[in-house]
Amino acid sequence: MNKTHICAGALSAAVLASALFLSAGCNKNETSGPGQSVKPAAASAVKNSFQEVTSQLDPGGNLYVYLSTEQWLAGLSDKISGWRELVKSIPDVKSQDQQNIMRVFDVVTSLVKHSGVEDISGVGISSIERETNFYHTKAILHHYKGQGTGYLWSMFGKSAHALNGLELSPASSAIVTFSDFDFPLLWSVLDKEIAQSGIPHAKEELQKVPEAFAKATGLKLDQVLASLGNEYGLVITLNESNKVNLPIPGHAVEVPEPGIMFVIKVNNDLIFNRVDELVKDMQGIIKVDKDGLKMRTFPVPLPLPIALRPTIARSGDYLFVASSDELIGEALAVKAGKKPGLQSTEEFKKLSQGMPQTGNQFGFVSQRFGQTWKDVQTQLVENSPNAQAGQTEFLKKILNASAGSAHSYSVSANGEEGWVSSGNGNQDPGKIVLLPLVVVPATLAAIAVPNFVKAKAKAQSNSCINNLRQIDGAKQMWALENKKAEGDIPTWEDLKPYLHSGIPKCSQGGIYQLNKIGTDPACSIPGHVLNQ
Numbered sequence: 001m002n003k004t005h006i007c008a009g010a011l012s013a014a015v016l017a018s019a020l021f022l023s024a025g026c027n028k029n030e031t032s033g034p035g036q037s038v039k040p041a042a043a044s045a046v047k048n049s050f051q052e053v054t055s056q057l058d059p060g061g062n063l064y065v066y067l068s069t070e071q072w073l074a075g076l077s078d079k080i081s082g083w084r085e086l087v088k089s090i091p092d093v094k095s096q097d098q099q100n101i102m103r104v105f106d107v108v109t110s111l112v113k114h115s116g117v118e119d120i121s122g123v124g125i126s127s128i129e130r131e132t133n134f135y136h137t138k139a140i141l142h143h144y145k146g147q148g149t150g151y152l153w154s155m156f157g158k159s160a161h162a163l164n165g166l167e168l169s170p171a172s173s174a175i176v177t178f179s180d181f182d183f184p185l186l187w188s189v190l191d192k193e194i195a196q197s198g199i200p201h202a203k204e205e206l207q208k209v210p211e212a213f214a215k216a217t218g219l220k221l222d223q224v225l226a227s228l229g230n231e232y233g234l235v236i237t238l239n240e241s242n243k244v245n246l247p248i249p250g251h252a253v254e255v256p257e258p259g260i261m262f263v264i265k266v267n268n269d270l271i272f273n274r275v276d277e278l279v280k281d282m283q284g285i286i287k288v289d290k291d292g293l294k295m296r297t298f299p300v301p302l303p304l305p306i307a308l309r310p311t312i313a314r315s316g317d318y319l320f321v322a323s324s325d326e327l328i329g330e331a332l333a334v335k336a337g338k339k340p341g342l343q344s345t346e347e348f349k350k351l352s353q354g355m356p357q358t359g360n361q362f363g364f365v366s367q368r369f370g371q372t373w374k375d376v377q378t379q380l381v382e383n384s385p386n387a388q389a390g391q392t393e394f395l396k397k398i399l400n401a402s403a404g405s406a407h408s409y410s411v412s413a414n415g416e417e418g419w420v421s422s423g424n425g426n427q428d429p430g431k432i433v434l435l436p437l438v439v440v441p442a443t444l445a446a447i448a449v450p451n452f453v454k455a456k457a458k459a460q461s462n463s464c465i466n467n468l469r470q471i472d473g474a475k476q477m478w479a480l481e482n483k484k485a486e487g488d489i490p491t492w493e494d495l496k497p498y499l500h501s502g503i504p505k506c507s508q509g510g511i512y513q514l515n516k517i518g519t520d521p522a523c524s525i526p527g528h529v530l531n532q
Contacts, residue, residue, distance in 0.1 A: 046071060049122035053142050056420060061128025063137075063429050070121040077113040080105065100199070107197045114189070116150020119143040120418075127429040136354065137410075137429050141419040148418060151189055155182045157230075157360025160413035165233045165362065168263060168318070168331045169342035172240070172256075174369035176342065178233035178263070179361040184225040219274055229265030229317060236260050237327060238368055244306050246376075253376050256368070257306055261322035261331065269294070272314040286325070292316065293332065297325040351409035351424045359413040367407035367426075374405065460507045464523055467504035468530040471512065471521040474498035479517045486518035 044050070048068040057064060083105070112118065124140040143153070157180030165178030194202050210221040217224075238256035245252040264271075272294060279285055279296060288295040295313035311325040316335075320328045334341035342348050347366060408425030474495040478484065482494075492503055492514070506512065510525035520530045 049142050049144070052144070052417060053122045053124040053140050056140055057124050057126035057138055058128040058136065059126070061126055062135075063125060063127040065126070066122065066124045068122045073118050073120050076118050077109045080109045080112060103198050107193055107199070110193055110196065114150055116143070116148055116152040119147040119150065119153070121147075125429075129428075133426050134350075135425055135428060137423045137425070139421040143418045145416055151182075151185055153414060153418070155185050156180055157414050160356070160358040160360055160415065162358055163362050163411070164231075165263065166343055167335045167341065168233070169235055169364075170237055170327070170330045170334055171340050171342055171345055172237040172259075172330075173235055173342045173364065174238040174366040174372070175234070175236040175364065177361075177363040178231065180231055182230050183228055184230075187221075187225060217274065218278075219270065223270060227266050227268050227270040229267055231265035233263035234261075235263065235327075235331070236369070238366075238372060240368070255372055255376065259307075259323050259327045261320060261327050263331075264319045264321075265317050266314070266319045269314055271319055272312065275312050288313075288325075295325060295328065347407065348409065351407065353424065355409065355422055355424060356411045356413060359411040361412040362410065364409045365407055367405050370406045461525075461528055464506045464508065464510060464525065464528040465530060467506065467512070468521050468523060468528070470499060470501075470504055471495070471514065472530060475514065475517060475521065484517055487516050489516045490514055 048070065050066055050068065053066055057066075120141060121144055122140075122142045124142070125138065127135050127137040130136050163178070165176065169176045191206065194206050197203075213219070213221040213224075237259040239259065240256045242257040243254050244257045245254050266272075276294070276296060279298070282298070284299055284301075286295075286297040286299065288297075293313060293315045295311060295315075297309050297311045300308045300310070307324050307326070309324040309326070311320070311322050311328055313320040313322075313325075313328045315332055320331070322328045330339060333339040342364065343352075348364065351364070406425065406427050408423055408427065410421060410423035410425075412419060412421040475490055477498045478490050478494050479488065484490075495514070496503070504512070506523055506525060506528065508525050508528075510523040510528055513522045513524070515521055522529070
């Protein structure tokens with residue numbers, strides 16, 4: 001999980017909404033001309049974290065926002081607890097329902113108090129275009145020194161460390177993300193809060209989880225949690241030297257061969273040994289046990305467009321699960337210095353300029369991934385059997401205008417004053433905020449409107465066909481009661497007694513022709529045909 005996303009998520013509701021208003025004015029400098037004096041900066045009447053937050057931001061760019069939060073977050077748990085009295089005053093609430101509501105209030109209050117949310121004193125974000133189409137962005141989730149003791153400030157990493165995941169990233173990496181996360185802490189928080197909640201059956205249901213986990217895996221939950229090293233990674237590669245054809249309906253898309261690898265830092269062999277035990281009698285499994293590497297590969301005997309050899313391995317401090325043993329071997333070769341890795345590529349060197357060397361999370365997205373994804377989408381649009389010409393052209397323009405070739409690198413770190421995220425990329429953060437507001441509704445409209453028109457036409461056609469069935473039924477009744485033979489033609493006046501809702505009308509204005517007995521009635525609108 002990329003901490004940039006965490007910080008961005010915390011900022012998005014307040015900061016990004018404020019950004020549209022503030023970014024236009026926050027960078028303006030007061031200038032003095034002849035006969036003018038410089039206006040002194042106004043002092044805040046209440047304490048805030050402006051200096052602490054803005055000292056870590058980059059002024060003079062295209063985005064610069066600060067939002068103080070300590071006035072409305074301080075004592076939040078007490079405020080939530082105080083709202084209990086308001087709920088108690090609601091009339092006609094059953095005693096049991098009111099008790100359950102109070103328990104929920106207790107849980108929320110406890111979570112807020114122990115999470116560290118109340119320690120957030122301010123948030124900030126800045127972006128500056130250091131070169132043409134090269135933006136450096138910073139985001140701050142701040143608390144004062146000596147504060148930040150809740151699990152918000154420790155679950156995702158307590159202190160910055162070397163970005164070891166970079167040493168496991170091959171040069172062909174298109175997406176890489178590594179993040180600290182304390183699963184044992186998460187489980188202890190859930191266990192404690194639910195146990196204290198008093199919510200009926202909640203504690204009993206939670207206590208069943210370890211038993212169910214052991215039954216499904218053959219391992220004890222507490223032992224698995226203790227075996228985790230609290231660092232997790234995802235690596236997606238695109239092998240440009242080997243192109244593969246991915247089949248899609250009516251077409252095949254040529255893309256660089258993809259690969260995927262999950263990386264888990266572990267303290268022992270518990271998980272690997274359990275998997276090894278489960279597959280020891282499996283036919284065709286390939287085993288490797290040498291030079292500090294334990295690896296088990298499961299070849300897939302199917303004709304697939306990509307090399308799929310599911311593999312699990314244990315080496316050093318890490319457990320690997322990958323789409324092929326070759327990918328794990330390449331990652332270990334990079335770590336050993338036997339092969340150039342992601343850090344040797346020109347793209348990464350450019351994106352990592354001026355970036356922190358330590359952190360708790362980092363994320364990398366290559367331009368190759370965006371371009372490949374964009375090519376696939378374009379070909380899907382072009383080869384869609386149901387797409388109309390105008391709709392196809394519109395969607396292609398949207399794809400061309402979107403961040404199809406976006407690339408970025410970000411690092412987030414937990415420090416003595418909170419979380420600080422830094423990022424380099426070719427996308428203007430201001431446009432990233434606004435683009436979804438325009439593109440998403442427009443794209444949905446481009447897809448939904450034609451489909452709505454089709455659905456409406458289909459409904460009208462079905463309605464007309466139902467009318468034709470009624471007319472045909474009336475013809476049969478008229479012929480039966482009046483001893484009419486095939487070839488006789490009724491009139492509307494003849495059929496009125498058998499059309500209890502009156503003479504039906506086509507919703508699209510079609511004209512009905514009764515036709516003779518033995519021939520279906522017809523509508524003048526093409527496609528409105530009985531028994532089609």
